Amino acid sequence: MVLETEPIPFWPWLTGTAHEWWQVLLGLALLGLGLGLVVRAVRYGPLDAVRTVSRGVWAAIVDLARISPRRVLALAWLARREALHRWVLMAFVLFSLLLLFGAWFLDELSNDPSRLYLAFVLEMSRGLLLLLALLLSVASIPADLAQRTIYTVVTKPVRASELVLGRLLGFWMVGTAMLVMFGIVGYVVVMRGLTHAHEILPQHVSNLSESSGDAGLTGRTETTRRHHHTFTFDGQGRGRTEPTQGHWHAVQVEGSGSSAKYTVGSPQGWLQARVPIWGKLHFKDRSGANAEKGVSVGEEWAYRSYIEGGTLATAIWRFDGLRAAEFPQGLPLELTIRVFRTYKGDIVSAVQGGLRLRNPETGVTSAERTFPAHEFTTDSLLIPTKLFDADGQPLELFRDLVTPSGAVEIELQCITPSQYFGMAQPDLYVRASDRSFTLNFVKCYLGVWLQMLVLTAVGVLFSTFLNLPVALMATIGTLLGGYRLDYIRELAAGRMVGGGPIEQIVRLFTGMNMTTKFEEGTQRTVMTMADDALRWLFQRLTHVLPDFGALSDTSFVADGFDIPAVRMLEHSVATLAFVVPVFVASYLLFRTREVAR
Amino acid sequence: MSDVVIETRNLSKVYRDFWGRQKVRALKALDLEVRRGEIFGLLGPNGSGKTTTMKLLLGLLFPTSGEALVLGKPATDVTKNERIGYLPEESYLYRFLNAEETLDFYGRLFDMPAHRRRRRAAELIDLVGLSGAKRRQLREYSKGMTRRLGLAQTLINDPELVMLDEPTSGLDPIGTREMKDLILDLKAQGKTVLLSSHQLADVEDVCDRIAILHLGELKELGRVDSLLKVQDELAIRCTGLNEAARQEISDVIRRHNGTLLAMESPTMTLEELFLKIVAESEAHPGRRVVGSHGS
Numbered sequence: 001m002v003l004e005t006e007p008i009p010f011w012p013w014l015t016g017t018a019h020e021w022w023q024v025l026l027g028l029a030l031l032g033l034g035l036g037l038v039v040r041a042v043r044y045g046p047l048d049a050v051r052t053v054s055r056g057v058w059a060a061i062v063d064l065a066r067i068s069p070r071r072v073l074a075l076a077w078l079a080r081r082e083a084l085h086r087w088v089l090m091a092f093v094l095f096s097l098l099l100l101f102g103a104w105f106l107d108e109l110s111n112d113p114s115r116l117y118l119a120f121v122l123e124m125s126r127g128l129l130l131l132l133a134l135l136l137s138v139a140s141i142p143a144d145l146a147q148r149t150i151y152t153v154v155t156k157p158v159r160a161s162e163l164v165l166g167r168l169l170g171f172w173m174v175g176t177a178m179l180v181m182f183g184i185v186g187y188v189v190v191m192r193g194l195t196h197a198h199e200i201l202p203q204h205v206s207n208l209s210e211s212s213g214d215a216g217l218t219g220r221t222e223t224t225r226r227h228h229h230t231f232t233f234d235g236q237g238r239g240r241t242e243p244t245q246g247h248w249h250a251v252q253v254e255g256s257g258s259s260a261k262y263t264v265g266s267p268q269g270w271l272q273a274r275v276p277i278w279g280k281l282h283f284k285d286r287s288g289a290n291a292e293k294g295v296s297v298g299e300e301w302a303y304r305s306y307i308e309g310g311t312l313a314t315a316i317w318r319f320d321g322l323r324a325a326e327f328p329q330g331l332p333l334e335l336t337i338r339v340f341r342t343y344k345g346d347i348v349s350a351v352q353g354g355l356r357l358r359n360p361e362t363g364v365t366s367a368e369r370t371f372p373a374h375e376f377t378t379d380s381l382l383i384p385t386k387l388f389d390a391d392g393q394p395l396e397l398f399r400d401l402v403t404p405s406g407a408v409e410i411e412l413q414c415i416t417p418s419q420y421f422g423m424a425q426p427d428l429y430v431r432a433s434d435r436s437f438t439l440n441f442v443k444c445y446l447g448v449w450l451q452m453l454v455l456t457a458v459g460v461l462f463s464t465f466l467n468l469p470v471a472l473m474a475t476i477g478t479l480l481g482g483y484r485l486d487y488i489r490e491l492a493a494g495r496m497v498g499g500g501p502i503e504q505i506v507r508l509f510t511g512m513n514m515t516t517k518f519e520e521g522t523q524r525t526v527m528t529m530a531d532d533a534l535r536w537l538f539q540r541l542t543h544v545l546p547d548f549g550a551l552s553d554t555s556f557v558a559d560g561f562d563i564p565a566v567r568m569l570e571h572s573v574a575t576l577a578f579v580v581p582v583f584v585a586s587y588l589l590f591r592t593r594e595v596a597r
Numbered sequence: 598m599s600d601v602v603i604e605t606r607n608l609s610k611v612y613r614d615f616w617g618r619q620k621v622r623a624l625k626a627l628d629l630e631v632r633r634g635e636i637f638g639l640l641g642p643n644g645s646g647k648t649t650t651m652k653l654l655l656g657l658l659f660p661t662s663g664e665a666l667v668l669g670k671p672a673t674d675v676t677k678n679e680r681i682g683y684l685p686e687e688s689y690l691y692r693f694l695n696a697e698e699t700l701d702f703y704g705r706l707f708d709m710p711a712h713r714r715r716r717r718a719a720e721l722i723d724l725v726g727l728s729g730a731k732r733r734q735l736r737e738y739s740k741g742m743t744r745r746l747g748l749a750q751t752l753i754n755d756p757e758l759v760m761l762d763e764p765t766s767g768l769d770p771i772g773t774r775e776m777k778d779l780i781l782d783l784k785a786q787g788k789t790v791l792l793s794s795h796q797l798a799d800v801e802d803v804c805d806r807i808a809i810l811h812l813g814e815l816k817e818l819g820r821v822d823s824l825l826k827v828q829d830e831l832a833i834r835c836t837g838l839n840e841a842a843r844q845e846i847s848d849v850i851r852r853h854n855g856t857l858l859a860m861e862s863p864t865m866t867l868e869e870l871f872l873k874i875v876a877e878s879e880a881h882p883g884r885r886v887v888g889s890h891g892s
Contacts (some may be wrong), residue, residue: 043617074705076693083692097791148689152750156706157654157675596657597612 002555003426004303007278010566014573021577024543028581033057057102059586063159071158075166076173083136084172091132095182098124099189108226111376112246114270117193118558121186126448129179130479132451136171136457138475141590142468150595160591164583168460175452182410183445187438194270197248198224198241200231200262205253216252222262246270273440273559276334276429279317279410289313297340299421303339304424308349310417317428318360324398331357331383331397332431333410337373338422345419350374352415357383357401360409364400365389370415380431381411435562443563447553450575453545455479457582465592470577477509481541482548492538546578602758602789603631603654607663610649610813623649625813628665631791631806636784638800638821639793641810642875647793648686650810651762654791655683668758670804679707682756686763688747696722696731696746700753707754717761721749740767748776759783761792765799777803801825809871811878817870825864 006014033053040049057318102120144150153163198221205219218234221241228247237253241264248266283291286308293303294315309315320333339351350372357366366387371379385397393553395401402408410428414421458478462471481488490496498514500503506527507514518524551571556563610624624646631637639647652658653665656673665672668680690699697718704714722731725745735743744767751759765773766778773796780803783790796802800807801821809817817824865873 068708070708071706072700077705078702081693081698082691148685148687150748151657151685151689152683152703153706154657154675155678155681156703156754157708158706159680182870200764594658595650 002303003278003423005212006425007564007567008570010569013570016578017111017574020543025403025581028544028585029580032585033328056592060591063161063583067159067161067165071162072166075153075158075163076170079136079140079167079170080174082140086139087132087135088174088178088457091128091178095124095128096185098128099185103189103193110245113225114190114194114246114560115558117190119554121190122444122448122557125182125445126181126451126554129175129182129448129452130455132178132474133175133456134389134459134472134479134583136174137167137456138463138471139468140167140171141463142458142471145595146468147443147456148225148596152597159586164460164464164586164590167455168579168583168586169373171456171460172453175456176449179445179449179452183442187441190441191272194267194325196224196267198222198229198264200251200264202258202260202262205262221249221251221308233367240268240430243269270560271437272559273435273437273557273562274334275432275435275562276426277319278323278426278429279319281315281423281428283307284312284314284316286311286313288314293419294423297422302402304422304427306338306340306420306422307412307414309414309419309421309540313413315412315423315428316358317410317412317422317425318407319430320405320407322398322402322430324402326432327398327430328385329382330385331408333381333383334429334431335371335379335381336377336427337375338427339375340420340422344421345416351419351420351421354413354415355381355385356411357397357412359401359403359413359528360407360496360592361404362400364395366395366401367392367413368413371564373414373421379510400452440557440562443568444553444557446568447563447571450571451548451551453575454482454551457579457586458514458546461582461586461589464586465593478545479548482546485542485545485547487550488538488545489542492542494531494535501534502527502530547574551575600633601630602633602668603629603637603791604666605629605650605654605663606665608650608653608660608665609662610646610653610658611661623813624653627810627815629808629815629818631789633789634784634787635805636780636790636792636803638807639791640797640800640807641793643752644812645810646813648762649812650814651760651793655681655760670890679754680757682754682759684747684751684759684764686760688768689737690735690747690750692736693734695782697750698729699735699746699837700749703823709754717753717755718749721752724752725749725881729735732740741772743768744768744772747777756788758789758791761790762793764792765794765796773799797866797868797871807867810874810875810881814878816874816875816878821867822864825867825870833844 029430034054036056037049040052044052046099064255067419098494099121102124103117106113106116106120141150144153200219200221204222205217216239217237218231218237220230227244229244231239231241231249231251233239233251233253239251241251247267247269248268252263252265254263256496283294283305285291285295290580294307294313301311307315337353341351351488352370354368356368366399367390371381371382373379383397387395387397387401389395410429412421412423434586453477459475462474462478466474491501492498496504498507505520512518518527530542551574553563553567598793605627608624608627608629609622611619612621612623614620623644627646627650634675639650641647649658653660654667655671656675656678659673670677691702694702698716700721701714704717710718722728725748726857727742727746727749730738730742733748738746748764751761761780765776768776777799780790780792784805790801790803792804804821806818806820807824809816
């Protein structure tokens with residue numbers, strides 16, 4: 001699984017985030033107050049401005065403090081009825097149709113159909129739910145204003161805060177109900193889509209003893225869903241198939257010869273929720289000196305670093321807090337390696353790797369265990385509790401190689417000369433345990449739910465002071481900006497190759513190379529100043545745009561990893577921290593709007 | 598308890614464009630008082646400022662200058678709405694709800710408990726004659742039915758002040774009669790009614806006092822009976838005179854022992870008054886005509 005940013009523990013994250021949150025909030029509040037004062041002062045004079053703004057602030061505090069739950073629930077109920085009347089049924093029908101017919105086009109020959117199915121269902125749920133949230137939240141207030149139905153509401157003792165909160169709650173309730181339905185339907189589709197059985201025909205089974213002298217049987221299953229498995233039975237008539245397309249089946253035979261009855265179990269090995277323990281990765285270069293990174297093989301995406309085969313270049317993961325009681329059978333490792341070949345060589349044979357365990361305190365190192373590097377698949381390795389060192393001396397895993405505090409280093413090298421292994425920190429981990437896939441599926445939908453909450457709040461915010469088309473554009477812009485926040489951060493930091501946005505536009509229209517420097521002069525000065533101004537704006541934007549991409553946990557579920565509880569907690573807190581100020585801003589903006597204008 | 602329910606002081610409204618430039622001066626320095634228990638009518642042709650006045654009083658618009666007090670509170674204070682009922686010109690109701698749901702929803706906005714909402718909704722549905730259609734969605738209602746339900750939502754909170762914008766609009770003659778009876782009934786219950794209407798006959802029938810607006814200015818204000826009195830004419834109604842006496846009626850009534858039944862100023866209709874004021878206002882823009890017709 002790709003994890004480009006390292007997870008931060010909750011309390012350090014909360015401290016840093018809360019600090020930034022206060023700063024942004026204070027800045028926005030001061031900006032709002034300042035703007036209000038200036039506009040009022042220009043129209044009615046400074047005294048009136050101070051009086052009106054101070055009265056407005058006090059009234060806002062009173063309004064927010066005296067929210068009536070009954071009125072809010074009434075307005076939420078109305079929003080829910082309105083939503084049902086408008087879009088909801090259409091969205092559900094669309095979702096069902098897309099699931100029914102979209103699944104036909106999923107590639108059954110994929111290496112990992114479970115990933116494909118899960119990604120399809122989860123992304124579809126997310127896309128449709130966000131589309132629904134967008135339409136509902138943006139259209140509601142403008143439609144109410146256009147049809148003037150709002151006249152009969154705001155002439156009741158309804159505060160602007162109640163009106164905004166009622167709408168938010170109503171749409172959130174509708175979104176939640178839709179998400180539950182999407183989740184149930186999606187879960188059924190995934191389960192039904194992946195469940196299959198194979199048949200074993202006697203003519204495709206042969207005795208192992210004929211070829212190898214072992215007791216037992218070997219053979220292959222019949223093809224179902226465009227794949228089949230080879231299998232082996234032990235002497236007791238039990239066995240399992242070889243993994244194909246990321247799963248395997250338990251197989252059993254009763255009887256023998258023509259009366260043998262073969263049973264193939266349900267698919268295993270996909271729809272998992274692995275709980276990994278991540279280590280810290282550092283490198284040694286080809287001469288054996290410590291290095292922060294490996295080498296670049298020229299890929300634009302610098303997520304993985306590479307180590308050269310046949311040299312001292314090593315990737316070293318340090319793990320902490322491993323306890324012997326938790327791993328009585330040994331240390332289960334899972335490894336995903338990228339291979340970069342500098343020459344074609346024997347393309348059929350895998351590039352060989354070597355793996356050692358080292359005690360970071362004593363320096364005791366296990367003998368190298370070689371393995372063939374399978375690209376695009378995750379290899380499972382079990383490090384046994386009893387090992388040997390390079391001299392053949394026996395070692396106990398948790399006595400000799402793991403420190404009392406639970407630290408161990410795992411060193412990985414590429415053995416085949418002139419070939420390269422590529423890795424990132426999350427590519428090797430200790431598989432601590434497995435959790436419920438169903439629960440993980442639910443947790444992923446919780447992430448989608450948080451995105452829906454945020455988008456609805458943004459939609460309602462814009463609809464309080466913009467007309468429908470402009471509010472729609474602004475909300476879509478926020479959504480796209482939120483998903484490409486990393487890109488905006490790069491722009492804001494001025495790290496883009498080819499300069500800022502204006503410079504890049506000039507390069508685009510003049511056909512100028514990205515690395516060629518502009519000549520000094522007025523044109524360059526103006527361009528740089530404009531880019532600096534835009535960078536300033538982007539920097540501010542990165543503090544207020546919701547990070548929709550970070551709230552998405554689809555890759556966790558699709559890749560078979562448990563979504564960590566701390567990640568969900570951080571996302572929930574971040575959502576709350578975003579939604580509350582957006583609600584207050586929506587209220588203030590709506591309060592200053594003339595409803596009958 | 599103050600006797601004045603609505604008070605405007607120098608109330609003005611200027612509509613501006615996006616850039617803050619003045620587009621229309623919709624209301625010019627309106628001074629008005631509506632007293633407790635009276636039926637007050639706002640009259641004026643289209644664009645005269647009567648709807649703007651009503652929206653300013655309801656807090657749907659903010660005044661450019663001046664002040665509007667409703668039930669002793671600023672018009673922008675939402676708590677005043679607890680004692681107000683408002684019927685907009687076209688009953689703007691949610692068409693995906695039925696009558697019961699509509700009234701229940703508005704009752705909840707007044708923070709009314711469920712049992713009180715149910716009881717009040719049933720009473721009002723009965724009052725406006727929609728018992729047979731209370732579970733039909735409003736999209737299936739005729740304009741008259743929607744209007745009647747609009748009136749029901751206006752009264753859901755048993756308001757002290759009822760503001761009606763064109764209350765008889767869309768009603769048939771019987772509906773119009775019922776609406777006028779209801780307005781009089783509200784007055785009998787001690788409620789104050791502010792209404793605006795184009796139906797001059799309706800206003801004449803129910804209003805105690807009226808204000809006539811034109812081009813955003815107050816042109817006339819006073820009691821309906823006083824305003825409609827023609828001050829410079831005298832009409833004498835009498836009976837029991839013979840033919841000879843009729844010949845000399847102007848100077849011999851008393852001498853010929855006739856019975857004088859009435860001696861008073863004749864009245865014109867409200868329609869005649871209204872058209873006269875509009876004509877004068879157009880002939881002399883800006884001139885206030887209050888007091889020239891009555892007090």
